[in-house]
Amino acid sequence: MNPLYLASGSPRRRELLTQIGVPFSLVSAPIDETPLPGESAPAYVERLARAKAAAGLASLGVPAKAPEGHAVVLGADTAVVLDGRILGKPENREDALAMLADLSGREHQVLTAVALDDGQRVHSLCVTSKVSFRAISADEAQRYWASGEPADKAGSYAIQGLGAVFVTGLVGSYSAVVGLPLSETADLLGQFGIACWQSLAHTPEVTNPQ
Numbered sequence: 001m002n003p004l005y006l007a008s009g010s011p012r013r014r015e016l017l018t019q020i021g022v023p024f025s026l027v028s029a030p031i032d033e034t035p036l037p038g039e040s041a042p043a044y045v046e047r048l049a050r051a052k053a054a055a056g057l058a059s060l061g062v063p064a065k066a067p068e069g070h071a072v073v074l075g076a077d078t079a080v081v082l083d084g085r086i087l088g089k090p091e092n093r094e095d096a097l098a099m100l101a102d103l104s105g106r107e108h109q110v111l112t113a114v115a116l117d118d119g120q121r122v123h124s125l126c127v128t129s130k131v132s133f134r135a136i137s138a139d140e141a142q143r144y145w146a147s148g149e150p151a152d153k154a155g156s157y158a159i160q161g162l163g164a165v166f167v168t169g170l171v172g173s174y175s176a177v178v179g180l181p182l183s184e185t186a187d188l189l190g191q192f193g194i195a196c197w198q199s200l201a202h203t204p205e206v207t208n209p210q
Contacts, residue, residue, distance in 0.1 A: 002118070005074070006024045008026075013180050029056035029059060029075060030055065042126045045112065046077075049076050056075060070120070072116055076114045077113050078111065080108055087102075087103075096141075096150045113126040113127075123192075130170070130172055132168045132170070133166045147162055150163070
């Protein structure tokens with residue numbers, strides 16, 4: 001089976017891949033994440049996902065066709081979007097509090113793009129989900145920032161963490177909001193010869209006792 005490499009430092013993406021039984025190795029893929037002038041949010045996240053996958057593949061320093069199969073690199077990127085504006089990771093406390101104030105009592109979009117690159121072909125997709133927030137008081141926002149959770153999160157919140165208390169509704173993929181749309185990712189992996197539930201292949205079959 002083709003070996004998979006994850007070009008991401010996100011512990012959430014590592015957990016999600018592990019959840020669906022896909023073994024992988026980590027690879028570094030630093031890129032410039034500055035949006036291009038006039039670039040739409042879907043184009044932005046998909047471009048970054050593809051760039052991360054390409055950078056990860058380049059950093060491996062192995063032939064495109066390795067002895068054990070094609071090395072496949074997965075890159076992903078997530079953005080929170082409000083009124084067409086991309087809310088990235090906060091630069092500081094004031095930036096985070098401003099984002100939370102903007103998101104308070106409103107619906108926003110979360111876009112996550114996934115790309116797979118094996119040096120011969122690149123497949124990518126973008127999944128959009130809608131998340132609704134209840135009103136967030138200034139005191140809550142400050143206490144949330146003090147927890148440390150918003151510091152490295154797009155939009156300054158984590159739906160899988162303490163920030164879940166703000167969420168009143170979700171239309172779309174929960175796992176995509178966390179960082180990786182699992183159903184769509186599983187389909188992409190299958191196209192590159194990488195199966196999910198790999199641990200089940202070594203589980204003895206259980207038969208009903210007679």
